[in-house]
Amino acid sequence: MASAPMDMTIIQGDCIETMAGLPAKSVDLIFADPPYNLQLGGDLLRPEGSTVDAVDDAWDKFDSLGAYDQFTRAWLTEARRILKDDGGLWVIGSYHNIFRVGAALQDAGFWILNDIVWRKTNPMPNFKGTRFTNAHETLIWCAKSEKARYKFNYHAMKALNDDLQMRSDWSIPLCTGAEREKVNGRKAHPTQKPEELLYRVLLACSEPGDMVLDPFLGSGTTGAVAKRLGRRFIGIEREEAYIAVAERRIAASRQVEMDALEISRGRRAEARVPFGALLETGLITPGTPLMDLKRRWRAQVRADGSIALGKEAGSIHKIGARAQNAPSCNGWTFWHTETAGKLQPIDMLRERYRTEHLSA
Amino acid sequence: MASAPMDMTIIQGDCIETMAGLPAKSVDLIFADPPYNLQLGGDLLRPEGSTVDAVDDAWDKFDSLGAYDQFTRAWLTEARRILKDDGGLWVIGSYHNIFRVGAALQDAGFWILNDIVWRKTNPMPNFKGTRFTNAHETLIWCAKSEKARYKFNYHAMKALNDDLQMRSDWSIPLCTGAEREKVNGRKAHPTQKPEELLYRVLLACSEPGDMVLDPFLGSGTTGAVAKRLGRRFIGIEREEAYIAVAERRIAASRQVEMDALEISRGRRAEARVPFGALLETGLITPGTPLMDLKRRWRAQVRADGSIALGKEAGSIHKIGARAQNAPSCNGWTFWHTETAGKLQPIDMLRERYRTEHLSA
């Protein structure tokens, strides 16, 4: 129950102006669900405030696309400014707008990491039978630049998917039933996103305590899931009516207990153990023979933690690579010791070292 | 240059120049598989040490995003000119290029009708564990303009999908095995598309006798399927080696009787539900204790869908097996939640997930 009210902020206002007031490099993750209906002339204002004015069809369409692009570039510019260098940006859209958004964020220097398909299990049919049932929406996940580092909880995603790598297509139902926010019995927001979708995004690309921003808050799904997962949150929304819904909803959301927020981390997060530490603690002794699983090569442990194979000596990794004539090798899993005729990877010894010497 | 029947033509040359020589409004359907501009780095190694056979061909290299955009605008301009007013344009791509292509074709006046996701049933994994498995490609289907009429064989698509409307996500395997064109035992083209994909496109958006154009012919999949379905065809390809493959392939393709259409793939088996989906939907919450029927073991659910038993964490199946010291375990029936003193297998929650979220 760590999340204090101060960690969950909703700001009423225009998303571009509001983001302009936030400090640079202060946000870990941005999830954006921008408007995509290009025909809503009233929704699309030129930066100087004038309304898009239709002249004839062709001109109007060009002008609408251009105005939408300008709007997209403007909010992406602010998003980029307030995003930390290792932060992530997610945008969701449909074929009406996602190609323009994707091109604009590439132009702005963002580096696409994946496009994700939200495959709706229960989409609305195409009633007229004139096209394919539009059964998905597209999300783009990107880092701040080509070389930028970014957060990705690979093992948590794998755990969430029954120990198979999480794919770029996600089958998730539409937000319906009890989860759908209602006002006077009618849906409170036309495009409320399912919490399952945001749960996956936030679990994949942020950690507890991170600052998450949603510049197009709407009914507040991102805020509700951020609170549930112990993330800090800022939501920006222009419409007072939506803010009322989101505030009520986020207030009702409950953070899960902190120790349940633990996720699978994988070996990269574990303390590094030099092979030599096994010798220093007597878990392995100089002179011990090492061999690969098929006993094709046989090396010998030396007192300084190097191993010798024929005339060559070096680290468990280097000699493993040399033996196979491979560019690299994980010596921990390649080399084995033999006990009573059974082979055991030296990684088991590293495991023992960690529990016996590093646990406390 | 031309292959057997007069209406199957392959032209060697640059696609823009060649299209410029074709008459205006002469083509019913264009299927384009342009270079993706992948921008790959160095070699990529699989975990076991082998190297991924990457697309490193010169034809996929562009100096900049701007150069790629210019190329895209140029071929789209010619495509637009030679397309009949009620013709259709399909383009396939990945996140590397598809957003630029989509924006460019909207700018050129094309009207997007659907974006289609080719969901690969057997994609290459992400070997380094750095991103989501890139498991799909995207196709854009558009008409010549907003008001243009276009061809769509709605009932053929519905029949192909067990009398359900064809959706915008198509599950189709990669082109492998006997279908994959080989030269000297090696793949003839790095990006050969599966015939199932083109079959669906051509069946949906053209009729027998229509003129189909593929400006980036490659190994000739579009031509082979066009012939099979009794469509006329023009393919354009720059590389002589690919033309040789495509000519041989198209020559071997046989037109089918139109009533002998390939049977549609049945609906997939009952959807697999990852344990993590229960968390995403709130059917179970992080921190919930799980126990076996005899309450001998007690584990705790974590936010990523793994469960923790003592110091160990992993999938419901793995931890169930570990607890009993068994080689395997069905976690769905082994683990239970407790409500008012009564134990209930988590399989009941999976059942609820299926009825509440996957039924429609």
Add this chain to the structure above:
DNA sequence: ATCTTAGCTGAATCGTGCA
């Protein structure tokens, strides 16, 4: 002949930390 298993491969923007 039939079953099992090892091996290979597919449009891929595929690492981190310290000296």
Add this chain to the structure above:
DNA sequence: TTGCACGATTCAGCTAAGA
């Protein structure tokens, strides 16, 4: 900034060889 050592990391389907 660059260089180098450490050592993390894979799914489905087909094919050919072995049992």
